Amino acid sequence: xxxxxxxxxxxxxxxxxxxxxxxxxxxxxxxxxxxxxxxxxxxxxxxxxxxxxxxxxxxxxxxxxxxxxxxxxxxxxxxxxxxxxxxxxxxxxxxxxxxxxxxxxxxxxxxxxxxxxxxxxxxxxxxxxxxxxxxxxxxxxxxxxxxxxxxxxxxxxxxxxxxxxxxxxxxxxxxxxxxxxxxxxxxxxxxxxxxxxxxxxxxxxxxxxxxxxxxxxxxxxxxxxxxxxxxxxxxxxxxxxxxxxxxxxxxxxxxxxxxxxxxxxxxxxxxxxxxxxxxxxxxxxxxxxxxxxxxxxxxxxxxxxxxxxxxxxxxxxxxxxxxxxxxxxxxxxxxxxxxxxxxxxxxxxxxxxxxxxxxxxxxxxxxxxxxxxxxxxxxxxxxxxxxxxxxxx
Amino acid sequence: xxxxxxxxxxxxxxxxxxxxxxxxxxxxxxxxxxxxxxxxxxxxxxxxxxxxxxxxxxxxxxxxxxxxxxxxxxxxxxxxxxxxxxxxxxxxxxxxxxxxxxxxxxxxxxxxxxxxxxxxxxxxxxxxxxxxxxxxxxxxxxxxxxxxxxxxxxxxxxxxxxxxxxxxxxxxxxxxxxxxxxxxxxxxxxxxxxxxxxxxxxxxxxxxxxxxxxxxxxxxxxxxxxxxxxxxxxxxxxxxxxxxxxxxxxxxxxxxxxxxxxxxxxxxxxxxxxxxxxxxxxxxxxxxxxxxxxxxxxxxxxxxxxxxxxxxxxxx
Numbered sequence: 001x002x003x004x005x006x007x008x009x010x011x012x013x014x015x016x017x018x019x020x021x022x023x024x025x026x027x028x029x030x031x032x033x034x035x036x037x038x039x040x041x042x043x044x045x046x047x048x049x050x051x052x053x054x055x056x057x058x059x060x061x062x063x064x065x066x067x068x069x070x071x072x073x074x075x076x077x078x079x080x081x082x083x084x085x086x087x088x089x090x091x092x093x094x095x096x097x098x099x100x101x102x103x104x105x106x107x108x109x110x111x112x113x114x115x116x117x118x119x120x121x122x123x124x125x126x127x128x129x130x131x132x133x134x135x136x137x138x139x140x141x142x143x144x145x146x147x148x149x150x151x152x153x154x155x156x157x158x159x160x161x162x163x164x165x166x167x168x169x170x171x172x173x174x175x176x177x178x179x180x181x182x183x184x185x186x187x188x189x190x191x192x193x194x195x196x197x198x199x200x201x202x203x204x205x206x207x208x209x210x211x212x213x214x215x216x217x218x219x220x221x222x223x224x225x226x227x228x229x230x231x232x233x234x235x236x237x238x239x240x241x242x243x244x245x246x247x248x249x250x251x252x253x254x255x256x257x258x259x260x261x262x263x264x265x266x267x268x269x270x271x272x273x274x275x276x277x278x279x280x281x282x283x284x285x286x287x288x289x290x291x292x293x294x295x296x297x298x299x300x301x302x303x304x305x306x307x308x309x310x311x312x313x314x315x316x317x318x319x320x321x322x323x324x325x326x327x328x329x330x331x332x333x334x335x336x337x338x339x340x341x342x343x344x345x346x347x348x349x350x351x352x353x354x355x356x357x358x359x360x361x362x363x364x365x366x367x368x369x370x371x372x373x374x375x376x377x378x379x380x381x382x383x384x385x386x387x388x389x390x391x392x393x
Numbered sequence: 394x395x396x397x398x399x400x401x402x403x404x405x406x407x408x409x410x411x412x413x414x415x416x417x418x419x420x421x422x423x424x425x426x427x428x429x430x431x432x433x434x435x436x437x438x439x440x441x442x443x444x445x446x447x448x449x450x451x452x453x454x455x456x457x458x459x460x461x462x463x464x465x466x467x468x469x470x471x472x473x474x475x476x477x478x479x480x481x482x483x484x485x486x487x488x489x490x491x492x493x494x495x496x497x498x499x500x501x502x503x504x505x506x507x508x509x510x511x512x513x514x515x516x517x518x519x520x521x522x523x524x525x526x527x528x529x530x531x532x533x534x535x536x537x538x539x540x541x542x543x544x545x546x547x548x549x550x551x552x553x554x555x556x557x558x559x560x561x562x563x564x565x566x567x568x569x570x571x572x573x574x575x576x577x578x579x580x581x582x583x584x585x586x587x588x589x590x591x592x593x594x595x596x597x598x599x600x601x602x603x604x605x606x607x608x609x610x611x612x613x614x615x616x617x618x619x620x621x622x623x624x625x626x627x628x629x630x631x632x633x634x635x636x637x638x639x640x641x642x643x644x645x646x647x648x649x650x651x652x653x654x655x656x657x658x659x660x661x662x663x664x665x666x667x668x669x670x671x672x673x674x675x676x677x678x679x680x681x682x683x684x685x686x687x688x689x690x691x692x693x694x695x696x697x698x699x700x701x702x703x704x705x706x707x708x709x
Contacts, residue, residue: 069538076522077547081554112429239481242459242511255458255481326429327477327488329460338461338477355461355477363514392538 033058037374041070047144048388052365054377061377064369066362071392079352084110084319085183087352091339092178094356095390097140098333099175100133103182108263109328109341110184113321121309122186123264128199128302129169129181130264131295135206136165137333138292141385145285146217148382149226154216161209164202171195184319186312196303203299210293218286227282231368231380234279241367242360245335246291247384250276250283257331269301281383288385291333320347332357334385358390404483405453407432413454417447433475433488438502441474441491445505448478448487456480456487462505462515464493464523466550471496472523476505476512493525497549504529522548648688673697 040051049070055063075090082090087106092099104126111118143158166176172191173181181187217223233243235251248255256273258266274290276283321343329338335357342351361384368380405413411425414434421440426433436444448456456478465473476489493500504527506512516527517537524546527533535541545552677694681687 069536069540072538074547077552077554236457237510239458240510242461242509253481260481260484324428325431325433327431327461327486329486336460340461340463340475340477342465351465353461353463353465355463359514360511363511367510 034062041067050386050388050391052381054369054374056374059374061369061372061374064366064377066365068359068362068388068391071388073389073393075393076352076354080348080350082348084321084347084349085315087349088182089178089180091354092180093389094354094393095332095334095337095358095387096177097137097387098133099177100129100169100173100179100181101330101332102337103180104130104264105328105330105337105339106341107182107184108330109326109339110319110321112328113324113326113341113343114184114319116185116313116315118186119310119313120265120307121190122311124302124306125187125191125311126182127264127266128299128306129173129179129187131298131302132165132169132199133179134295134333135292136162136169138288138295139165141288142213142217142285142292145288145382145385146223148378149223151217151220151223154213157209157212157216161206164205168195168198168202171198183312183315185315186310188312190311196306199299200303203296203303207293207296210296213289213292218289224282226376226379227285227383228280229278230281230376231372231383232278232280233364233368237367238279238364241363243335243364244360245332245357245385246284246287247335247361247364249273249287251279252277257329257336261329263328263330265305268305269298271298281379284383284385318347320345321349325351329355334358334387334390335361354393356390356393358386358388359393362386362391403453404480404485410434410454410485410487413451414444414447417451418444431488432486433490435490435492438491438494441489442503442505442508444489445476445478445508448489449508454480454485454487455482456485457482459509459511460486462512462519464519464525464548466523466548467492468550469497472500472525472549474502474519474525476509478509500525502527506530522546524549648692651692652688671695671698673701 035056037054037056038051039054041049043051051067051070053065053067054061055065073093075094079087079090084106088103091102091106093102095102107126110116139158139162143155146152146154169179170176172195173179173188175181233247233251235253238248238251238253244255252275254273254275256271257263258271259273272294274287274294276287321341323343323345325340325342327338327340329336331337336355337357338353338355340351340353340355341349342353344350365381365384368384369377372380407425407427410432411422411434415422418436418440421437421443423435423437425435434444448454458479458481459476460479461475461477463475465475467473470492472493474491474493477486478489479486491502493502495501500523502525504512504516506516506527506529513531514537516530517533519525520527520530520533521536521538536543539547672691672694674694676697677690680690680693685693
């Protein structure tokens with residue numbers, strides 16, 4: 001609320017010599033009213049069925065309460081009724097923009113429990129696909145985040161690249177979104193002829209076009225105005241909330257499971273983790289964008305390493321994980337995905353807990369929005385990068 | 394990157410961690426398990442908050458990142474709550490596990506939201522899924538994932554999956570299901586279901602053909618079928634420019650089917666004469682004389698014959 005007791009005289013600097021002065025009543029604030037604004041569950045800025053209730057004082061956000069669960073499909077329960085090989089079809093649906101990376105976790109978990117040996121070629125193929133999937137995911141968010149801030153063009157550029165990459169992945173897996181290409185022991189089928197050549201071509205083209213995005217979005221003055229200094233996240237809060245992925249890297253913490261706990265063959269290659277400094281919306285987007293370049297670097301290294309050989313190993317007719325629990329963490333495009341797989345020795349898991357990155361990351365929204373302006377709220381909401389299915393599971 | 398990895402040298406091994414925790418928690422620490430690279434520490438319910446605080450604040454442990462918290466059904470003994478913590482400085486991960494007090498009826502577990510902010514929603518989810526109450530949580534309700542008026546605790550084992558109760562498995566048999574003798578029942582994929590490389594496709598197609606041979610056409614019966622609509626065949630597929638492409642194709646198809654039927658009839662033997670007997674020989678000879686092909690002549694002659702037959706029946 002404005003304090004009307006004080007007054008202030010302001011001389012406009014652009015009219016020198018003229019005797020014009022403005023008198024501002026109060027402390028410069030408008031008298032405001034408090035209100036509660038519900039955004040969603042079906043709102044374009046929330047990309048999915050996600051609702052957020054903002055407590056506003058004028059244009060100032062005093063509190064934000066995300067309401068989730070509109071898309072809860074009970075994957076954890078469904079997994080308890082399915083064979084270990086069938087879970088992959090469930091997991092590539094919770095975060096529909098990174099289906100391949102999701103399947104990876106469950107395949108690794110089952111393999112570790114069964115002590116299955118995965119052929120080298122399968123591991124490299126998995127990495128290649130995971131990185132392409134990561135780029136697919138990030139391109140989507142580059143397009144949609146710019147769209148939320150009023151720029152429609154990057155979306156078209158992003159989808160041009162996405163189409164190429166989806167064609168590439170489709171040629172090997174048969175899927176554009178839900179790949180179901182992993183199976184315990186390797187991948188379903190070998191790469192088709194000419195895949196690596198095409199992959200190298202697309203990698204080259206995407207790298208050339210990468211500068212377009214930097215110029216189009218990062219260099220844009222309006223984009224900078226909407227994001228720089230908006231919604232800063234301190235490191236300790238981020239860690240305490242369990243935030244991972246680009247949102248964590250933007251705060252300057254290089255915690256990436258591909259580096260700190262290498263799975264597959266990530267230990268054999270150089271993985272660059274782009275970092276931000278301030279943890280604000282601009283840094284989050286900067287990190288997301290530069291992760292594309294980092295992934296392209298990884299893809300080029302994979303092309304050099306790809307060995308020949310079998311792509312899967314023979315599974316027993318009945319997959320029964322021995323009694324015990326395993327926790328597998330993989331670096332998903334949006335953050336770290338953790339699967340806790342507890343087996344009682346039966347055909348189906350006893351407990352299959354999905355620790356999804358979006359669920360943890362969205363928890364930061366109330367903190368980030370506290371005290372922000374309403375137009376910045378959209379900028380913050382988009383910059384946390386979440387998929388609603390990944391929150392609700 | 395290198396500075397992160399360099400600090401890994403200071404990381405405590407699981408044994409050292411256990412020693413440290415046992416020193417601080419005393420009897421609060423029940424046992425530790427190290428399997429598949431996951432270091433699980435079972436703690437007493439009373440020591441739960443203390444253990445979490447210790448993990449965060451002890452400089453040697455420094456589990457600064459809250460990873461995960463969830464419940465597990467522990468059969469008749471109630472429910473377990475597991476909190477997974479990670480240290481960005483040492484790269485260690487620990488899973489704290491405790492058995493909830495109150496058995497299956499009123500399970501409770503102290504909240505650790507004061508220690509780790511991220512526990513807030515995770516505990517709400519655990520309450521939503523298992524009905525485990527977390528005293529000390531700022532606001533456990535309303536239900537976070539299920540609808541507000543949902544009844545029951547979905548992830549408890551005594552909560553049955555409705556679709557599975559109605560229909561055991563949408564298919565013939567569950568995958569890897571055993572029959573009475575303990576053998577694995579293999580599901581036979583039905584044909585045309587397996588995409589794959591060209592060789593496999595070919596093999597599948599051949600197999601499909603071998604298993605589903607084209608049904609052998611029955612000569613005389615098929616003749617009758619063809620005879621039902623003689624007018625179209627009569628039009629002649631190639632002669633009349635006014636008939637549309639679709640009609641032409643239709644006529645051609647019929648003619649081919651007829652030819653096949655003829656052949657089949659010939660193969661069957663003895664039926665040949667009968668087939669010839671059904672022709673109007675005058676019309677046939679006339680058409681052949683006009684230079685029409687044998688096929689067209691036959692079909693028109695047959696049509697004429699049938700017309701004549703029907704006319705006779707009409708008269709009778």
